[in-house]
Amino acid sequence: GAVVSQHPSWVICKSGTSVKIECRSLDFQATTMFWYRQFPKQSLMLMATSNEGSKATYEQGVEKDKFLINHASLTLSTLTVTSAHPEDSSFYICSAQAGDQPQHFGDGTRLSIL
Amino acid sequence: GENVEQHPSTLSVQEGDSAVIKCTYSDSASNYFPWYKQELGKRPQLIIDIRSNVGEKKDQRIAVTLNKTAKHFSLHITETQPEDSAVYFCAATNQAGTALIFGKGTTLSVSS
Numbered sequence A: 001g002a003v004v005s006q007h008p009s010w011v012i013c014k015s016g017t018s019v020k021i022e023c024r025s026l027d028f029q030a031t032t033m034f035w036y037r038q039f040p041k042q043s044l045m046l047m048a049t050s051n052e053g054s055k056a057t058y059e060q061g062v063e064k065d066k067f068l069i070n071h072a073s074l075t076l077s078t079l080t081v082t083s084a085h086p087e088d089s090s091f092y093i094c095s096a097q098a099g100d101q102p103q104h105f106g107d108g109t110r111l112s113i114l
Numbered sequence B: 001g002e003n004v005e006q007h008p009s010t011l012s013v014q015e016g017d018s019a020v021i022k023c024t025y026s027d028s029a030s031n032y033f034p035w036y037k038q039e040l041g042k043r044p045q046l047i048i049d050i051r052s053n054v055g056e057k058k059d060q061r062i063a064v065t066l067n068k069t070a071k072h073f074s075l076h077i078t079e080t081q082p083e084d085s086a087v088y089f090c091a092a093t094n095q096a097g098t099a100l101i102f103g104k105g106t107t108l109s110v111s112s
Helices: none
Strands: A004-007 A010-013 A019-025 A032-038 A044-051 A067-073 A076-081 A090-097 A109-113 B004-007 B010-014 B019-025 B032-038 B045-051 B056-059 B062-067 B072-077 B086-093 B100-102 B106-111
Touching: A004 A090, A010 A019, A019 A032, A019 A090, A019 A109, A032 A067, A032 A076, A044 A067, A044 B100, A076 A090, B004 B086, B010 B019, B019 B086, B019 B106, B032 B062, B032 B100, B045 B056, B045 B062, B072 B086
Parallel strands: A010 A109, B010 B106
Antiparallel strands: A004 A019, A019 A076, A032 A044, A032 A090, A067 A076, A090 A109, B004 B019, B019 B072, B032 B045, B032 B086, B056 B062, B062 B072, B086 B100, B086 B106
16 A cells, blocks of 8 residues: 555656656545655755645745646645756655655656756 | 754675664654665655654564654664665654655665
8 A cells, every 4th residue: 555656757858848747646645745856876855845735835945936836636746847957857756645644755757857 | 944864874784784874853843753765766665663652663674763862763674684775764754743854864785
């Protein structure tokens, strides 16, 4: 149980385009979803916390207009990187949580902006 | 806000030896401390967690200890095996208790 699916796993696109990443909880209802960014050989940096039906809470230094988060249902959250540039290239990973249960992570999305 | 420090950053052991990874946290209100294992290019996987109302938890070869007074917690892996090689992250709940703040990770290498 507690499976989280993240799609796509890898995306390469041109500078200036927008990229949408989906995070789905497959077998449970996620009251909260989290989005992290991970640079090579570094830790997971929390970007934002998303509760179903409400606006995401962004961590300090994360541009909310750059990283749009939508959590429209208890099983789906999306992260859209708008007008992506090479410095946005990174590994983005989501996690989902039901109530106060442990967070379960998706497989991550490797984003490369040319 | 919450700050989590993790040591060591790298750890090399021989198969069969024990491995210990230590973390400290800054916010005394933190009440949940999970440990995740991440293999290269894969998702972090929860291996064990502990809540602030207990001091120790064990699951086969893995154990976690928590010292609330000193604000530190440790991961203990006994009888290490090559497949234990991975990056291990500790985490603690943030000030609001709504999210996890991760340590910088420990790369564990178990040689046979």
